[in-house]
Amino acid sequence: MNRTTRRLAPWALLGLLQHPCTFAAAPADETTLAPITITGQATAPSGLDPQLPASTQSVTARDLQQINVVNTEDAVKYLPNFAIRKRYIGDANSLISVRGTNNSQSARGLVYVDDMLLSNFLGNSYGFAPKWSMVFPDNIERVDTFYGPFSALYPGNSMGATVAITTKMPKKLEATASVQGFSQHFDQFGMDRNFNGSQSSATLGNKIGNASFLIGIDHLQNTSQPLQFATPQAANGGQPGGTPVSGAQSYIDQYGKPGVIAGTSSEGVVHLVQDQFKFKLAYDITPTIQAGASLSYWNRRYRNDNESFLRDPQGQVVYAGRVNIDGSAYNIDPATFANSAGRTESALYGLSLKSHQQHGWNFAVDFSSFDVLSDTLRTAAAGGTNAGPGTIESTRGSGWNALDAKLSYTPASDAPGAHWITVGYHFDRYHLDDQVFNTDDWQTGGMQAPKNAFLGSTATQAVYAQDAWKFASKWTLTTGLRAESWRAYSGARSAGDASVGYGSRHETHYSPKASLAYAATDDLTLRASVGRAYRFPTVSELFQGSLSGLSIVNNDPNLKPESTLSKELAADWYTDSGLFHLALFQDDVKDTLYSQTDTTVIPNITNIENIDRIRNRGIEISYQGENVAVAGLDLSAGVGYTRSKILENSRSPETEGNNFPRVPLWRINAVATYHFTQQTALTLAGRYSGRQYNTLANTDINPDTYGGSSSFMVFDAKLRYQVSSRIEASLGVDNLFDKRAYIYHPYPGRTIFAELKFKL
Template sequence: MMIDPTRPPATKAGRGPALSPFGLLPFGPLVAAALAATPASGQAAEDGTTAVELAPMTVTARRAEEGAKDVPFGLSVTTGEEIEARRLQTIEDVLRATPGVSVNSSGGPNLYNVSIRGVGALYQMSMDDASVVLNIDGTALTPHYSGLGTLDVERVEVLKGPQGTLFGGNGAAGAINVTTRRPTRELEGYLRGEYGQENQHLVEGAVGGPLTENLSGRVALRSSGSDLWVDDLKTGDPLSKPTDLAFRGSLLWEDFDGTSIFATAERQQVKELTNLLVLMPYRDPPVNDLTPGLFDDNEKTMERYALEIAHDFRDMRLTSTTSVARSDFTGLVAYDRLIQQAMGRGGEYWIVDTSEETVLVQDVRLSSLPEAPVFWVAGINLHHGDRSYDTPRNTYGTGSAVERDFTTRRYAVYGEATVPVAPDWKLTAGLRQAWEEKTYDAVYHGGGMATPDARSLDDAYTTGRIGLSWAVTPETTLHLLASRGYDPGGFSDYSNQPADSVPYKAAVNRSIEAGFKTLSADGRFELAGAVFFNDVKNNHLLSYDPNTYVTNAVNADTRSQGAEIDGTLRLENGLTLSAGLTFIDARIRSDLIGLGAGDVQSGNDVPDVPRWAGRFSVGWVHDLPVRLGSLPQPALNIRADYTHVGARSADPQNSFDLGAYDEIDLHLGVMSGGGELYLWGDNLLDETRDLYGYFSAPLTAYGAPARGRTVGVGFAWQF
């Protein structure tokens, strides 16, 4: 996904040979120079008219406003308009639509392993174990919030490469920066409704505008749901009927002398969404053989309250962000009779997990003003997290219950600057020093006894980056960046006895990136590319044995290298073309012998990372040669998106591959004024897409298929 400069700032099979990214480095300047020679379409045309120049995209990828082209590392941006047109209803949907980003989930509301450029926990060990930071309006969260909806979102920025310098621990692979729409001084809003196959339904709207001379407000609401795409074998009905209700309210006070106060409150509640464990190969349609109604009590509630106070001085901006995020989760995970029988066991087996979490984040920073000749930011940050992860009961009762409590205390100081060092050359340097304390307290029940266990972990670590950028022309920039990322150690959420709760080690990522960015003078053509190399020491691997249900925290070294390119071309006739292609070779570099799920060999592929992934999109807005009475001129609005994801290994043991797939999505609408009626189609090729896969020796594999082909209708109205 490339940036959209039209929006103003406010508003084993099938695998090719390994490729060394350093072999591409000599071609970077040649490509950039060729791109720089592209004629700017903002000049006078043959008929004497002047093409309209589009404003460049402003992002906050470095905690302060700057142009996307000026960010000295790989960056993909998905705008709110694209999110709505492509029906990317959750952050997970956006990530899956971004080449170079991999998501391992079981379709449930709590488990999301996110990797960028082949870097990420091989399996998530705990709710705060992540290699990718999720940041929403300045609030740093962990990826288990990736199920949050994209309600009233202005843009989603995917920051590639280590981001620990400005976003702290858990950013060794990158960061996801979500910006929601703020209130404005004009009355505005929208309403959208959809209905499609499998009872997919959505009603969403937002309204905002001035309340007083200095105060503006905005309210957004979404209600959605569907039938689950996996059926219950006993009844033939959907296994559950998930619903999602989300709300956000915000107030913005401005004194017009450089001071603003932005307050946000939001809440999202998801019911009956379940983790899917489906025997492979899947039946058509996919099924589970379970007791009906087993997931009726599954529920996850996420809340966030934030207060941002900012003041512009003559040469800098002071920003204070205070946020509290809460989540409350109850989920039942079930092995159905089909899986149990394939493993030589009896009937269904299920466990119930519950979790409560509260995270307080305080960030205070000074930064340069937009358009300043020198970009800089410096600040202090504290993060306090308290959570539980309990297993109160399973199929056999409460006799083996486990109660687990965790705390995290993290403090940091940070800074980064990009300064001119010569004509057309800039130096970027950033550093962060963090201190962290974690505790773990648990009680294990079994055999009529309760066994307590308590541990603590202290750590201090440094992250940072240094790089050079060269403005070859006013339109084209080359950059070279070296970074150090860090994922702190911690305690597994899934320990069932004291021996399982030994803390896992911290992971360190040493990364190198070389790339280019070009943006034409009129903003209609843009292209970015990079080659990269990541060397991760002590990456996090959760070893799980499905035969005994025992988990262990393990560390393993990994390495990834690859290349990516992404571009967009906007033509004068309303046609927009965009494409992206990513190659990643990600390998495990450690031998791990004696794991319950099987041995891991050095040289194995990192799971869930395809060698090749790409996309191609076509959008066309064209006036229709008809009139609809007194209504404004109608226009055809067409968007087609093609996505390819190559084969990738299902697990660290490389037991089997998840198949490659191709997906085509379509949006076909007629617009008039601020309204649109449209048809939508998802996964029109009806290809099976695996959300994850796992293997249980000797012959059993299970996973979760994503939803198949569905179509529907919708309407949207903006004012």
């Protein structure tokens, strides 16, 4: 990175995040740079703050070419102090984990694509991940991510991080196609198999006059490694008795106690087939006003197959009943090895109208709607059967709508006294309709007697204002205020013919923000930021429970919103070798919403409760550089330390002083790419995650086993070769040394990739 590039980088980034423009002048207090044109049609999502009052990290399409990417969430897996809980290729439950937000707190991360909200705030857990699959990875132009709730343009769900994905639009006739195959080997707990998959995609686009369009299709099929296992507990009291069985696998569980694994259970091995369709349209009404529309369709079919390892003396498979394993009695519930199958169809619609003048006033209006067109999960009542009774769960009709309207002002120069002003309005509505029915045939039967149901809605309206004021040549003060009015309504829960409704709730909160930046030198910027934010309870946390299977989840319609007071001190230093970033942060969080489970009783009982006070404190150091040490070597690396501590928990005082679950003390991510020639590049990447706990009590003392949360270091690699201007080939591997690691579920083993891309 030469000196001119270093000096220009912040201004170029700002330009990319606003609109195509030409920079003709540098700031008044800096050396004048030659004019440069920022090309491309990419604009930031309407919520993305162009003043960036917090730590920011970005990934470009060029960066993504160098790493193994199958699903969209792979784009952010190497960001500093950042991790993605992705259990297998095609996992619909891939969640963000950043700083003190763990990988089960899905409602603490914002994800946008082209101004449309992908975040699923119907709940706050594994089953409510962002809808990453609405984006084709090859269509990504850049991903901009910033940490913490320091901008008034965002709701309190930005407590963790905000991810803004910008996709490409063609400027001429373009066509692409790609095919990819991948395979992993899994050898553990008595299973020794290969699990394979493939992905293929194609796009066609053009710009004709003032109109441009893009059409794309994508097909993915994959089989996961085993995700969950049956770990029955020895029966209490009485004589051992039961049918003697063999095949159970002995292991030491996450609490350091001996246990047995009797087979795969619940999700088990997932077989999935997924199809996507994408259509985008943009029309330039005038040279500075553009209208846009988009449609994304997602169809996912999957089976969760389970297998019992248990065999009786005659060699027959045992699925249920009282059994004798090595002299101890176990009661195997009939539902333990039950198979299931599901299908989901969803659509994301988007409309936009915005202006992009270089100076003066601009507006942006964005509307998006995510609809669950159909969603059924069929589950057998007992294992080892392809017919017979079971249940059908449907969430058809669930979804969300979001509207954002923004007015912003950009001054003609950044001379002292200049103001960058933004005012806006936001509305969102989330609706959940979750119904479970009994059926006499779990595979083909119809919905019969209702078993249980949960439904409800939340809606939020917000107005905000933010001003970035350059009050001196080296000083910029950004202040903002967000006012949010939230309500929950139409909540109900039923079991069989009995039903109970919940009254509506309404709360209003105000979130002030402030950030002070100081340009200490031409190459060094210092910044201090502080922000208050509120994260309101989701529909599921308020109204959804569960009355089936091996567990009970109790809801609480009176949960308080989470609130945080977040602080950050940061420095950005541009050198001849690259960009260094340092951030010190602290989040003081009140009323954290978190699930606590009593596993000492069967069925288990889980309650989502408010934890009084948690403090997240840490440091991040990152580096990005090109041609580092030698020509052709690009390097990015990040080290993050986070101490997330439970300060007060009146519902469970014994957890006070403990580490908050699933927040590792250390995260280290690094990517090094060496360009041998313009056609050939080799990338080596590494990801390290340190010690963490799965439980609030921190009693899981044996993390490197099923049910635990491992510390791990894995290495990935990719060799990319540009065969011609139209053809690209690559070979890659994730988890190069086949490290065994767990996030309760086993992470994938060594996975090998082969890919071929064509471009017209």
